[in-house]
Amino acid sequence: MPGRSPARSRRATERKGDVRERAILDTCEALLAQKGYDAMTVGDLAQGAGITRGALYFYFGSKQEAVTALVARTVEHLWERSRTTAQADEPRQAIAAAMQRTVDLWNEHGLVMRTAIDLSLTVPEIGELWSRTADLFITAITAVLERAGVEAGTEPEQASAMARALCWMIERSFYHASQESREELQRASSTCEHIWLISAGLVG
Structure with missing residues (x-):
C-alpha cells in the first residue's frame, strides 16, 4: 500500500497545527473573561486547549x-x-x-x-x-x-x-x-x- 506523499503529510500537519493554535487563542480569550490576564497561566491555556504544557510551548513561549x-x-x-x-x-x-x-x-x-x-x-x-x-x-x-x-x-x-x-x-x-x-x-x-x-x- 503506497504511503502518503510528504507534501500531503505536511499539509495535514499544518491543518492540525492551525486547529490547535486556534483552540489556544480561543481558550486565551475565554480565560481573559474568566480570570483576567494576571491570573491565567500557561497551564490554564494548555488545559483549555486540550493539550499538554509541552505541546503549548511549541506554539507560544508564554501567556x-x-x-x-x-x-x-x-x-x-x-x-x-x-x-x-x-x-x-x-x-x-x-x-x-x-x-x-x-x-x-x-x-x-x-x-x-x-x-x-x-x-x-x-x-x-x-x-x-x-x-x-x-x-x-x-x-x-x-x-x-x-x-x-x-x-x-x-x-x-x-x-x-x-x-x-x-x-x-x-x-x-x-x-x-x-x-x-x-x-x-x-x-x-x-x-x-x-x-x-x-x-x-x-x-x-
Whole structure:
C-alpha cells in the first residue's frame, strides 16, 4: 500500500497545527473573561486547549505571546472589516459603515481590545501592534476627510491631524463604553460618528 506523499503529510500537519493554535487563542480569550490576564497561566491555556504544557510551548513561549497573537488576530478582523472605508465613494456612508463595523467587533471582542490597550504600554509587541493598527485607521480616516473636502496636511485644522485625534478619541470612547453595555457602546459610537461628520464638514 503506497504511503502518503510528504507534501500531503505536511499539509495535514499544518491543518492540525492551525486547529490547535486556534483552540489556544480561543481558550486565551475565554480565560481573559474568566480570570483576567494576571491570573491565567500557561497551564490554564494548555488545559483549555486540550493539550499538554509541552505541546503549548511549541506554539507560544508564554501567556504573553499567546495574548499578543490573540490581539493580532482580533485587530486583523477589525481591519478586514473596515479597510474598505478609504475606497468608499460617499464619505457619509463610509463613516457610518466604518463606525458600525467597529461597534460590531467591540461587541464581539471588547475584552481583547481593552486588554490590548491595557498592555500596550508594558508589552512592547502589543504596543507596536496597536500603534500600527491605529496608523492604518488614521490613514483611512484621513482619506475620508480629504474626500469630503478637508485640506490635506498635518496642521491642526488639516486632515491628517484631525484624523489622528478622531482615531484616539474613538478608541478611548469605545474602551470605556464597552465596559458598560452594548447600548452605551452604540451611544458612544453615535457621538463619535457625529463628531467625525462635523469634522468632515458634512453637518452644520
